[in-house]
Amino acid sequence: MAKTAAKPSPFAPARLPALPAVAGVRFAACEAGIRYQGRTDLMIAVLEPGTAAAGVLTRSKTCSAPVLWCRANLEHGRARALVVNSGNANAFTGKKGNEATRITAEAMGQAVGCSAREVYVASTGVIGEPLDAHRFAHLLGGLVQAAAADRFESAARAIMTTDTYPKLATRSTEIAGVPISINGFCKGAGMIAPDMATMLCFVFTDAALPPQVLQDLLARHVRTTFNCMTIDGDTSTSDTCLLFATGAAAKRGQPTVVSAQESALAAFEAALRDLLRDLAIQVARDGEGLSKFVTIEIGGAENWESARRIGLACANSPLLKAAIFGEDPNWGRVVMAIGKSGEAADRDKLSIWFGPHEVARNGQRAPDYVEATVAEYMKGREIRIRAEVGVGSAEATVWTCDLTHDYISINADYRS
Amino acid sequence: MAKTAAKPSPFAPARLPALPAVAGVRFAACEAGIRYQGRTDLMIAVLEPGTAAAGVLTRSKTCSAPVLWCRANLEHGRARALVVNSGNANAFTGKKGNEATRITAEAMGQAVGCSAREVYVASTGVIGEPLDAHRFAHLLGGLVQAAAADRFESAARAIMTTDTYPKLATRSTEIAGVPISINGFCKGAGMIAPDMATMLCFVFTDAALPPQVLQDLLARHVRTTFNCMTIDGDTSTSDTCLLFATGAAAKRGQPTVVSAQESALAAFEAALRDLLRDLAIQVARDGEGLSKFVTIEIGGAENWESARRIGLACANSPLLKAAIFGEDPNWGRVVMAIGKSGEAADRDKLSIWFGPHEVARNGQRAPDYVEATVAEYMKGREIRIRAEVGVGSAEATVWTCDLTHDYISINADYRS
Numbered sequence: 001m002a003k004t005a006a007k008p009s010p011f012a013p014a015r016l017p018a019l020p021a022v023a024g025v026r027f028a029a030c031e032a033g034i035r036y037q038g039r040t041d042l043m044i045a046v047l048e049p050g051t052a053a054a055g056v057l058t059r060s061k062t063c064s065a066p067v068l069w070c071r072a073n074l075e076h077g078r079a080r081a082l083v084v085n086s087g088n089a090n091a092f093t094g095k096k097g098n099e100a101t102r103i104t105a106e107a108m109g110q111a112v113g114c115s116a117r118e119v120y121v122a123s124t125g126v127i128g129e130p131l132d133a134h135r136f137a138h139l140l141g142g143l144v145q146a147a148a149a150d151r152f153e154s155a156a157r158a159i160m161t162t163d164t165y166p167k168l169a170t171r172s173t174e175i176a177g178v179p180i181s182i183n184g185f186c187k188g189a190g191m192i193a194p195d196m197a198t199m200l201c202f203v204f205t206d207a208a209l210p211p212q213v214l215q216d217l218l219a220r221h222v223r224t225t226f227n228c229m230t231i232d233g234d235t236s237t238s239d240t241c242l243l244f245a246t247g248a249a250a251k252r253g254q255p256t257v258v259s260a261q262e263s264a265l266a267a268f269e270a271a272l273r274d275l276l277r278d279l280a281i282q283v284a285r286d287g288e289g290l291s292k293f294v295t296i297e298i299g300g301a302e303n304w305e306s307a308r309r310i311g312l313a314c315a316n317s318p319l320l321k322a323a324i325f326g327e328d329p330n331w332g333r334v335v336m337a338i339g340k341s342g343e344a345a346d347r348d349k350l351s352i353w354f355g356p357h358e359v360a361r362n363g364q365r366a367p368d369y370v371e372a373t374v375a376e377y378m379k380g381r382e383i384r385i386r387a388e389v390g391v392g393s394a395e396a397t398v399w400t401c402d403l404t405h406d407y408i409s410i411n412a413d414y415r416s
Numbered sequence: 417m418a419k420t421a422a423k424p425s426p427f428a429p430a431r432l433p434a435l436p437a438v439a440g441v442r443f444a445a446c447e448a449g450i451r452y453q454g455r456t457d458l459m460i461a462v463l464e465p466g467t468a469a470a471g472v473l474t475r476s477k478t479c480s481a482p483v484l485w486c487r488a489n490l491e492h493g494r495a496r497a498l499v500v501n502s503g504n505a506n507a508f509t510g511k512k513g514n515e516a517t518r519i520t521a522e523a524m525g526q527a528v529g530c531s532a533r534e535v536y537v538a539s540t541g542v543i544g545e546p547l548d549a550h551r552f553a554h555l556l557g558g559l560v561q562a563a564a565a566d567r568f569e570s571a572a573r574a575i576m577t578t579d580t581y582p583k584l585a586t587r588s589t590e591i592a593g594v595p596i597s598i599n600g601f602c603k604g605a606g607m608i609a610p611d612m613a614t615m616l617c618f619v620f621t622d623a624a625l626p627p628q629v630l631q632d633l634l635a636r637h638v639r640t641t642f643n644c645m646t647i648d649g650d651t652s653t654s655d656t657c658l659l660f661a662t663g664a665a666a667k668r669g670q671p672t673v674v675s676a677q678e679s680a681l682a683a684f685e686a687a688l689r690d691l692l693r694d695l696a697i698q699v700a701r702d703g704e705g706l707s708k709f710v711t712i713e714i715g716g717a718e719n720w721e722s723a724r725r726i727g728l729a730c731a732n733s734p735l736l737k738a739a740i741f742g743e744d745p746n747w748g749r750v751v752m753a754i755g756k757s758g759e760a761a762d763r764d765k766l767s768i769w770f771g772p773h774e775v776a777r778n779g780q781r782a783p784d785y786v787e788a789t790v791a792e793y794m795k796g797r798e799i800r801i802r803a804e805v806g807v808g809s810a811e812a813t814v815w816t817c818d819l820t821h822d823y824i825s826i827n828a829d830y831r832s
Contacts (some may be wrong), residue, residue: 062755062763092751094764094780127748128781190735232734233649234749235756318648318734318819319606319827326828332543333650335508339478340651347478348510364510365544403734405821411735412742 007406010381011285011293012165019170019183021149023206024048024246028143028151029158032136035087035125042136043158044143045082045202046112050247053079053120054214056222058239064091065101066121067240073117077211079244080114082202083121083140084159086187090123090131091237100133107137111144122200122240124161124187156185159200162410163189167282173271176264178254180207182271186241186279190231190288190411201226201241201279207268208250209257216260217269218243225276228308229399231287232407233316243272284399289406292324293382296398300388304396306343310389311398313341321403324383329374331359334387349390354378423822426797427701427709428581435586435599437565439622440464440662444559444567445574448552451503451541458552459574460559461498461618462528466663469495469536470630472638474655480507481517482537486656489533493627495660496530498618499537499556500575502603506539506547507653516549523553527560538616538656540577540603572601575616578826579605583698589687592680594670596623598687602657602695606648606704606827617642617657617695623684624666625673632676633685634659641692644724645815647703648823649732659688700815705822708740709798712814716804720812722759726805727814729757737819740799745790747775750803765806770794 029043055074057067073079083104090097101123105116112119123131156166171182188199209217222241250256257265285293296314301307314320314337323330331352338345348363355377358366377383383402445459471490473483489495499520506513517539521532528535539547572582587598604615625633638657666672673681701709712730717723730736730753739746747768754761764779771793774782793799799818 058755059758060752060755061758061761062751062766089748092748092763092766092776092780094778096780127751128776130781234733234735234752237752237755317650318823319650322824322827325824328829332505332508332545335478335543336476336650336653339474339476339653342475342477345477347508350478350508360508360544362510364508364512365546403824405824407734408738408741408819408821408824411738413744 008164009286009290016153016166017168017170019152019168020181022181022183022204022246023248024051025204025244026147026149027155028147029154030139030143032085032139034085034136040154040158041086042139043084043155044108044140044147045155045204046144046147047079047081047244048246048248049080051079052209052211052214052245052247053077054211054218054243056219056241058236060235060237062092062237064089064123064238065093065097066090066123067238068098069101069105070120070122070240070242073120076117077215078118079120080118081108081112081120082242083108083119084200085123085136086159086161087125088123088129088131089125089127089238091127093128093130096130100131103133103137107140111141120242122238124159124200124238127237152183152185159187161187161189162288163187163286165286167279167286169275169278171271171275173267175207175249175257175268176255178249178252180205180249180254180268182275184275184279186283188283189286199236199239199283203243203275205245206248207245208247208254209245213257213260214243214245217272221273221276225273225280228311228397229280229284230312230315231284231401281399284401287401288410289404290401291404292402294324294400294402295384296400297384297386297395298389299386299395300390300392301394301396302344302392303394307394307396308398310338310341310343310345311396313337314385315398315400318403321400324378325402325404327375327378329354329359329371329378334385335360338387338389344391346390351388353386355384424580425702425706432569432582433584433586435568435584436597438597438599438620438662439664440467441620441660442563442565443571444563445570446555446559448501448555450501450552456570456574457502458555459500459571460524460556460563461571461620462560462563463495463497463660464662464664465496467495468625468627468630468661468663469493470627470634470659472635472657474652476651476653478508478653480505480539480654481509481513482506482539483654483656484514485517485521486536486538486658489536492533493631494534495536496534497524497528497536498658499524499535500616501539501552502575502577503541504539504545504547505541505543505654507543509544509546512546516547519549519553524556527557536658538654540575540616540654543653568599568601575603577603577605578704579603579702581702583695583702585691585694587687587691589683591623591665591673591684592671594665594668596621596665596670596684598691600691600695602699604699605702615652615655615699619659619691621661622664623661624663624670625661629673629676630659630661633688637689637692641689641696644727644813645696645700646728646731647700647817697815700817703817704826705820706817707820708818710740710816710818711800712816713800713802713811714805715802715811716806716808717810717812718760718808719810723810723812724814726754726757726759726761727812729753730801731814731816734819740794741818741820743791743794745770745775745787745794750801751776754803754805760807762806767804769802771800
């Protein structure tokens with residue numbers, strides 16, 4: 001049952017960011033022994049009355065029971081609590097899976113004093129194993145009692161699976177001159193190819209914003225952040241990105257906002273996007289077994305969606321990813337990946353750069369291409385590939401990592 | 417420049433099939449030193465006047481110069497010769513690439529005494545390196561002189577790149593009682609995710625069939641054979657499947673056929689499909705670095721195309737392929753892959769088998785599932801996964817292989 005202990009990512013941060021408290025939310029975590037031994041695997045957040053929620057959830061046709069539960073809750077968009085377990089995804093667990101989610105939400109509702117429908121649930125880990133909620137439901141009361149505002153790191157650690165470091169980010173911003181905090185954390189290292197949000201990501205702010213405004217903002221910015229990041233092209237059954245706004249800033253004078261288009265939201269929106277991007281990049285930088293972090297920029301495309309699809313075709317190509325691992329400037333594989341994307345591209349206007357080095361221009365090898373120079377560039381830890389596809393002016397950026405022996409080792413014995 | 421010497425596939429046939437001559441076609445091959453040393457890398461076929469041609473070519477937007485050349489030739493569908501080189505794909509080589517193809521076809525046209533437009537050209541190997549046709553064009557005359565009918569194996573060997581064995585197949589059939597032969601060979605081991613035909617495949621028959629009939633038959637059966645096979649999801653820029661009919665059987669009394677629907681073609685069509693399927697499976701069984709050959713059967717789908725897409729989503733999932741390599745019966749990854757395909761599937765009616773063992777039934781773990789039994793099954797060389805997705809009655813079968821350390825090693829230093 002033991003999984004391969006992954007080596008820490010070479011991009012693991014030397015120091016984790018310190019996240020200040022966000023008024024209106026408290027956290028706790030504990031070891032429930034759901035699957036792992038000797039580490040926390042259950043975490044909760046308690047949210048003040050009046051908290052609004054937004055979410056972007058996996059589009060998988062085989063999504064997990066907690067995803068279905070959250071989707072139903074998001075119709076009213078009110079939230080009082082969050083319960084997350086790691087070690088078991090409660091996915092493909094049939095009616096028993098729905099039952100486990102309901103038991104969890106009910107127990108948490110009782111502990112907090114709210115409706116089960118105001119409790120959001122997320123699970124991550126192995127697919128297809130029944131999750132016994134009775135093994136941890138009795139712990140929720142104690143966790144609610146113990147919850148404290150400054151436990152972001154401990155919350156982020158409790159939701160990890162094959163992650164080699166917790167992913168945390170914080171931003172300070174303002175709405176109409178009133179200071180606002182946004183904190184977030186997420187997990188994910190494999191089965192990462194967001195087709196919506198990705199993996200588990202929880203963001204908390206003290207802003208006072210109605211659910212529909214939050215939902216508009218979150219959906220808009222997940223699109224260019226988490227949905228532009230991939231590790232292995234394998235979309236998870238459990239992907240969940242939730243954004244909670246406690247509304248505490250209203251007490252400090254934040255005026256009411258009714259639409260995501262209001263200019264008062266400009267700074268908040270920019271900070272939120274920046275935080276989501278930061279977290280998405282942290283996930284790519286902890287990709288299972290990675291040795292290199294890769295940024296792929298596509299320009300000259302027909303539209304943004306097309307640029308994104310071309311970028312993802314490159315980012316998901318096993319051949320290109322293995323070449324990057326091998327420090328081989330094999331730009332022919334970029335050509336192949338662009339070609340297979342099915343998106344509009346003009347072969348004879350295609351130009352490609354590896355870092356600052358132009359390797360292809362207008363459909364053939366660049367005149368100044370010197371393989372040894374580009375091979376030297378490939379030895380770096382961070383690789384940037386840019387392609388201009390010559391049919392328009394739209395751009396997109398996609399983040400990924402290389403495909404390594406360690407990825408195979410980790411995933412050849414994750415389960416048994 | 418040396419590539420990693422791949423270990424022979426565990427599925428390399430102990431004995432290659434002996435291919436009898438097909439009246440109207442002769443082969444020759446030689447070492448032209450295009451890229452590799454000490455092996456043949458140039459092969460030709462000379463076809464009798466009156467030969468009809470059909471082809472299915474890559475849909476890549478960055479397809480190679482030879483693909484464009486063949487596509488133009490297929491408009492008239494007449495053929496007198498074929499020239500194939502390995503070591504250089506002549507893809508992404510701009511105007512010089514078109515020029516290299518034209519020089520090759522013209523030199524071959526002169527050697528055979530036909531129009532350059534009756535010469536089909538295919539190239540396979542590295543992308544983006546200029547191909548100097550002058551290095552081998554002068555060899556074509558000698559090859560035409562030396563060509564002989566019984567050289568299928570030597571022709572098949574000359575087109576290999578990372579293949580560990582040549583892929584050959586032969587079938588005997590009849591049209592209206594007249595005996596007909598069909599022989600074919602192909603190459604391919606990586607960059608294999610056919611979005612049409614795949615890699616290079618050449619099929620020769622002595623049947624007398626007009627180009628449009630050949631084209632109908634080939635397109636129909638590439639769909640369920642090569643287009644249902646994948647190694648790494650990376651569609652090549654060079655994929656070319658050509659079918660040549662020399663018409664020699666007309667002299668032995670084969671009546672004229674004008675439509676692919678004629679009942680006289682039933683046996684020929686079945687034999688052709690069987691041969692294409694045989695070759696497609698041989699490619700999957702030589703997938704780069706593979707340790708296991710994998711058959712994925714999808715049933716209960718909305719329609720055949722949907723079943724095929726679900727099968728390919730499984731067959732291209734790095735997580736599932738790594739689990740198979742690790743002999744881990746991780747059927748949760750089958751659930752994930754079905755979910756991410758975007759195709760209709762009913763989570764709560766989904767059932768999955770690994771070989772004879774039911775692992776999931778109606779959306780949850782099968783009641784009789786015993787992990788140790790299924791883990792034992794996973795130790796076999798040939799793995800069969802079946803999923804019923806519960807929304808219709810359409811079926812499709814897809815062939816692939818596992819994702820191994822050797823795949824990474826081969827592709828981390830293919831080029832430099």
